[in-house]
Amino acid sequence: MAGTPLKVRWTARRNAVFANPKFQYWAAKLPLIRRIARSRAGTMFDLVVGFSYSQILRAVVDSGLLDVLKHGPLGASEIAGRIDLSDDATLCLLRAARALDLAEEVLEDGWMLGQQGAVLQADEGTQAMIRHHRLLYRDLEAPLELLRKDRSEATELSRFWSYAGALHGAAEAGRETTEYSRLMATSQQFVADQVLAAFRFPARARLLDVGGGHGAFLGHVGRAYPGIELGLFDLPEVVENAREPLASEFGTERLSFHPGNFFRDSIPAGFDLVSLVRILHDHDDGPALDLLRNIRRALDPGKRLMIAEPMARVPGAEAMGEAFFGLYLWAMGSGRARSAEEIRAMLAEAGFSASKTVPTPQPVIASIVVATA
Numbered sequence: 001m002a003g004t005p006l007k008v009r010w011t012a013r014r015n016a017v018f019a020n021p022k023f024q025y026w027a028a029k030l031p032l033i034r035r036i037a038r039s040r041a042g043t044m045f046d047l048v049v050g051f052s053y054s055q056i057l058r059a060v061v062d063s064g065l066l067d068v069l070k071h072g073p074l075g076a077s078e079i080a081g082r083i084d085l086s087d088d089a090t091l092c093l094l095r096a097a098r099a100l101d102l103a104e105e106v107l108e109d110g111w112m113l114g115q116q117g118a119v120l121q122a123d124e125g126t127q128a129m130i131r132h133h134r135l136l137y138r139d140l141e142a143p144l145e146l147l148r149k150d151r152s153e154a155t156e157l158s159r160f161w162s163y164a165g166a167l168h169g170a171a172e173a174g175r176e177t178t179e180y181s182r183l184m185a186t187s188q189q190f191v192a193d194q195v196l197a198a199f200r201f202p203a204r205a206r207l208l209d210v211g212g213g214h215g216a217f218l219g220h221v222g223r224a225y226p227g228i229e230l231g232l233f234d235l236p237e238v239v240e241n242a243r244e245p246l247a248s249e250f251g252t253e254r255l256s257f258h259p260g261n262f263f264r265d266s267i268p269a270g271f272d273l274v275s276l277v278r279i280l281h282d283h284d285d286g287p288a289l290d291l292l293r294n295i296r297r298a299l300d301p302g303k304r305l306m307i308a309e310p311m312a313r314v315p316g317a318e319a320m321g322e323a324f325f326g327l328y329l330w331a332m333g334s335g336r337a338r339s340a341e342e343i344r345a346m347l348a349e350a351g352f353s354a355s356k357t358v359p360t361p362q363p364v365i366a367s368i369v370v371a372t373a
């Protein structure tokens, strides 16, 4: 071990101690350590059975149980009739849901929503995500096989995204699946909330949202900042579909539309701020850097780019970045979750003079990096 860095030696020693049954035996007896050991065991248990939790969630959402419980308290038999399960199966699901705080038995055989259930029932976006994740879990059924294929074969997720066309604009062009549009529209609200809570836009400025889809993000910014002019850049067929709804809300004077392909065409110049919302992580490093360079060329010195998306290695939200998005994007076949530091390094390489991270209230939904040209 001579010459081995201290951190490596310390980690190896710690792991050996934790794995030792004698340590575990004594840890269970000492009051303070017992608490730590218990919480560690709880975390380990959650890791081991996480898939069952996800499947309970899915059953709760797919069956419509949340909506039924909203009108509780109701007895199990009454609920069974409404979610089309036998009485026993309904009780099994209700009890599992109760254990996850999705349901609560407030009276004997009187079921209502639990605290998590109340939040989830009101949250269409998360429900859409839970439904959508069935595709990811199918791909993850044999995780090692998925990894070994090195993204060379189609997956459920890659088929979904290329069918929905989200990476290439077909969905926004109108050929979308209901699932895709619901997913993007409802989740955009969460992302926009994070951006508006964390980033102060200039009161008067010209904003260009690159890859802005149907203009949902622009809509949120436009409503919050009446002095901002709104520009939309996306593939031609996508921009076409965004024109009318945006114009009817904001009038044509505040708007400009820029159809184009951000890998082939120049990003239009003259904007004070460019936003890239949930775009960069969809693309591998080469194309992502090309896109940043393209945006940099369009910005005068001092003008800014704001990147908002879920990022990797965010303190307190680590699992979302590299465990969830890491595998999701791997299965999708394109892109990866990057840390703010990695994004900042790419921005420097693309020619931006400075960049910083802007903390958001809920980094599990999105983080922000702002760069200056």
Ligand SMILES: C[S@@+](CC[C@H](N)C(=O)[O-])C[C@H]1O[C@@H](n2cnc3c(N)ncnc32)[C@H](O)[C@@H]1O
Pocket (backbone or CB within 6 Å): 166, 167, 168, 169, 170, 172, 184, 188, 191, 210, 211, 212, 213, 214, 216, 217, 233, 234, 235, 238, 260, 261, 262, 263, 276, 277, 278, 279, 282
């Ligand atoms: C995942 S969606 C994100 C949409 C929106 N920013 C949001 O957060 O909801 C990706 C967007 O990038 C657009 N897009 C994909 N490839 C593009 C390209 N090469 N040039 C321009 N836009 C593109 C798609 O049409 C789509 O609107």
